[in-house]
Amino acid sequence: MSHILLEKWKELEEELKVQRSSLDRETLLKILLRWTQEVKKIKDEKVQELYHSYLEYFENCFFPENNITPWYSLKELIDVDLLNRPPLTYDRAVIKVRDVLWELLVFKSDILCPCCGDDNLRVMVNNDNILIFTCDLCGCILNESGKKTDVNGKLYPAPMSMIRLAGITANPVLL
Ligand SMILES: [Zn+2]
Incomplete structure (x- = not known):
């Protein structure tokens, strides 16, 4: 069955x-x-x-x-x-x-992951509504200044309004 x-x-x-x-x-x-x-x-x-x-x-x-x-x-x-x-x-x-x-x-930026150099960073927000960047590939978590950071609690997709305000551009789409 x-x-x-x-x-x-x-x-x-x-x-x-x-x-x-x-x-x-x-x-x-x-x-x-x-x-x-x-x-x-x-x-x-x-x-x-x-x-x-x-x-x-x-x-x-x-x-x-x-x-x-x-x-x-x-x-x-x-x-x-x-x-x-x-x-x-x-x-x-x-x-x-x-x-x-x-x-x-989840928005994928054009910022290359500084930890593994193999993937582009996703843009998330933490509980305090602060932008956090994560790598799908190596799991690296970075703050807006590019420093490794610890996260308490879950991360959620960043709203587009915040992404635009921070001037983050999207990764070009692979066709
Ligand atoms: Zn990485």
């Missing part, structure tokens, strides 16, 4: 395929966030654990005005990350959605 999350994944896949030609960032976000809320309702201990680890975070970080240009093109996120290969395991289904939500919601 297929796991309930893989069934849920198939529903998502179908919906994305049906809407493929008209999918923009906003619609994709809506579909994915609705999917996370459906996962939340599944009464299964393991599913709840996965929801808590990977998806619950997004309940608190959706800024409708944040029109982020994803670092990977929308086409790549949809056709490669979501639709190209079905997840092999049910937990991978959740992680795939988490990864795409992250791309859609």
Whole structure:
């Protein structure tokens, strides 16, 4: 028997395929966030654990005005990350959605990570609403002056208004 999350994944896949030609960032976000809320309702201990680890975070970080240009093109996120290969395991289904939500919601700057030099920094805010920069690749966390910093509590995607005010520019989109 297929796991309930893989069934849920198939529903998502179908919906994305049906809407493929008209999918923009906003619609994709809506579909994915609705999917996370459906996962939340599944009464299964393991599913709840996965929801808590990977998806619950997004309940608190959706800024409708944040029109982020994803670092990977929308086409790549949809056709490669979501639709190209079905997840092999049910937990991978959740992680795939988490990864795409992250791309859609968190601004990626053109600042190269000074710790690993291999990736560009994401722009986040801490509990005090101060800009913090993080690296997806090495996990480095830096303050606005580029110094390594400790963070208490969670970081959330920085609002576009703050990013603009700080004069941070986006990483050019890879097509
Ligand atoms: Zn790094």
